[in-house]
Amino acid sequence: MKRKEQMNSVEQELLKGREYIGVNRIEGPLIYVHKTHPVGFGELVEVHDRNGRTRLAQVLDTSDDVVVVQLFEGTDGLNLPSTRVKFMGESFTLPVSAGMLGRVMNGLGRTIDDAPLPKGEEIMSINGLPINPTSREYPRDFIQTGVSVLDGLTTLIQGQKLPIFSGNGLPHNRLAAQIANQATVPGREAETVIVFAAMGVKYDVARYFIDSFTASGVLNQVAFFLSLADDPSIERTITPRSALTLAEHLAFNKGYQVLVIMTDMTNYCESLREISTLRGEIPSRKGYPGYLYSNLAELYERSGKIVGRSGSITQLPILTMPNDDISHPIPDLTGYITEGQIVFDRQMHSQGIYPPINGLPSLSRLMKDGIGEGMTREDHPHLANQLFASYSHVKDVRNLASVIGEEELTTIDHQYLDFGTAFEKEFVNQKDNENRSIEETLDKGWKALEHLPPEELRRVSEQELETYYKG
């Protein structure tokens, strides 16, 4: 039996790179090829059209009579008789190297900035392998972003995946650029690099990031994977995988602290839906495939830290909530996988508050272990808790005021309204190039709380009141 298996592998070796001329059916990004040699599931495929242009593809379904191939670059211009399909006998891999920093690539990791890419230091499968939970190191190093509402209330931790839930027309790109420019881990400034994956965004969005990184002088530490709005939508399903493969190489083989910005996850999910519909799969919610959760998890779970390796991958995915609906499948499933979320609020945006982050639904699940004494400041956990509690009461008071009128409110409710305004205008609101230290942030939090009498502050300790509260 061993012999037979060996025969099989010899056979497979010989069949590697076998090419077929002519395909049987083309539908959207899918090609159907009949009667091939045994083709492996997930195998990489090269498709050549009659003009000799090569496109990359992947085996989506294989059986002994038909193979379904999914093209990443669209099927326009292909015809049935003269399309040549070459099965490469291996899964999709990407040559990665630190030399890709400062370069612009397409979603498949090929250069589009007119210079050849450096030779790969390693060739890695773009699908990655799941990290063994026993090998993970629990993330607990605080990243200072210089944005008060993040540092103070939804602290970003190295190795975390923290998405921005935004809406169309809201300044999520500005915030992402600000975070990328300002994020520092105390004592580790030099090692931070950025991998940027753009999926289906417009050219000017990509341009905005390039300009912003040029202005702050970090451009040569950023690797861009661009799959713009006019690129074939199918390429978007590969873009984040290429980006994360490079990120894994930089973090776990090279020891960099990698920040991965992925925008816009909504476009990615829509591409998945497109393929799923074409294949006639049974849809679940809103037409998205049933495996959307697992598929997103394959991306998001590639962040983190590994015991004994110095690097880390921190993810900052951006997604625009269709119709600002947080219960839409994309933000919903994302929220179940990621370690918290940063939620934008259109009303705050229209009041001119930047960043328009609504603190109440926003959450950082990892902050509990990354803040407090020795990491940020000893009053941080209680202060954050108090700000949340008080601000949530502000919302109730505002609702009440809109019914019975502000004059009818009690004194204490008036104090809450003042606190709410101070919190939004002084603590949350800041400039998009303003880099606040964590001390500044926390002091501003206390300053806002001074609008409230001390007996309302039940979440902070007596000692903290004494030291920081000056109301």
Next chain:
Amino acid sequence: MGETVIGYVKRVNGPVVTVGGISDAAMMELVYIGSYHLIGEIVKLDGETAVVQVYEDTTGVTPGESVYGSSMPLSVELGPGIIGTIYDGIQRPLTRLRELSGDHIAKGVFSPPLERTRRWAFTPLKAVGDTISVGDVFATVPETSHIVHRLLVPAEIPLTGETYTVERIAEAGEYTVDEEVCTLRDTSGALHALTMISRWAIRKPRSVKERKTLTVPLITGQRVIDMLFPLAKGGTVAIPGGFGTGKTMTQHAIARHCDADIIVYIGCGERGNEMTDVLREFPRLIDPHSGKSLMERTILIANTSNMPVSAREASIYTGITLAEYYRDQGYHVALMADSTSRWAEALRELSGRLEEMPAEEGFPAYLPTRIAEFYERAGRVTTRGGEEGSVSIIGAVSPPGGDFSEPVTQHTKRFVRCFWGLDRSLASARHYPAISWLDSYSEYVDGLSQWWREKGEGIWFEQRQQMMDLLHREVRLEQIVKLVGPDALPDSQNFILEVCSLFKNAFLQQNAFDENDRYCSIEKQLGMLHVILTYWELGSAAISRGLPLVRVKKMKVVQEIARMRFSISDDNIDELDRLNIRLERQIHRLGEMYET
């Protein structure tokens, strides 16, 4: 490992593989696919083809590759060494896999679930010539410093009968798990050799002698649970909640503090870092009941969201089978499944790949049956060996968009008797645990009141009623306040709002990071409840005599009540009585002052 070829790969579609040329295969049989020997299970047989659900990534699997049979269903390996281990969904030990394949889980790696080299101190309980039946203990092995592993006569290996005579049994000493330690002779005279290992098919419930009614609470140390919505040992509860409402935090708190003997924690399709958190924290934390490390009573099953989806489907069954195994040894086991929605989604994904006709929201029509079968494996029982044991199931549910009307939540509700609904607005206000006192319920309250009476704390039942009543009155009053403001209410009604607000802040909320507050003994819980109800009774009496609400609210002792959960430790519960006396005195004095 299986060596007989039973067919060849015909088609590969993600985790679903069609196998052709089947000669001899059974439904649910464990099979190995292709040169990587990927583990799979036969889920459909049709003429010469079979459909196999594969538990690993199928990239690279090629039509024409051989498929090997094992002639047994997917089973778990049972024996000493399970506790303290972290397994994946099909019981592969993850620490061992890491040694074999590095920081990432490679394809086709395999390691036996129980360590073969470790030697265990074996103490026989039976002698040669003794009669013994299925489910009886024939020997013990100390598994951790306080859990004794009882080796049972397995039910399924010999099919010849129920009773045996001991033909040979090893002397006390150290043995590895696969050494023969006992030989039994059945009624027909045939011999059966036993090692410390037995096997059980994960989809089949283990048999018991008798199922008992649920009358003993599972004490969790969480006030909102133990006092308002208690769970019985052997009971079932669902915790539904949108993301960020604290399902995992609640599960972790129960896993840490509840008074079960053994915890099985299944991370089913959830975050990798959460499992790392458990792995990092539990060995350091002390079990409040035994005083030992928590890891010495915990079994972890981690099938994170990026691990293969079919193994996620199996992880729930692997977990419950391990739980039942320890139940049969006479232990109280609490099983946490986080989250059953991910399991249901795995069912949906696989069902879609099998091209089955979908029912609600794409879920297969057999979803309710599967959920029912799972929860039905909980219970408090008399084991076949005559011991008492229980399995309680605490299942998290992650409804999409936090909408409890979706199929998984709705069907789960049909089969559980306790429901802890998590509320997003509470979570936003950082009120944890965010268990809503309006949506939640427990059908165990009546059954458990007897237990409390026997403890001499029969008052619990009335006090609970009284508090629930106040909370419901508060809701109606809040609606009025929303329309006309609090000033429009008379003091007597405003006082209800005041007491409920105090109750929420000082009692229902519990800080998982505070030394004194994270675990609350039932004595302290009862004491705290009593203090708050005293405040309500004396306060409302005083107000009805004309005392203004402001004066009652501003009493110094109210601040003390607000902080009692932090300031009074479990060893110092008398302090609550003194607090109660101070409260009575201050109200009394206030009444006197006002009269003069």
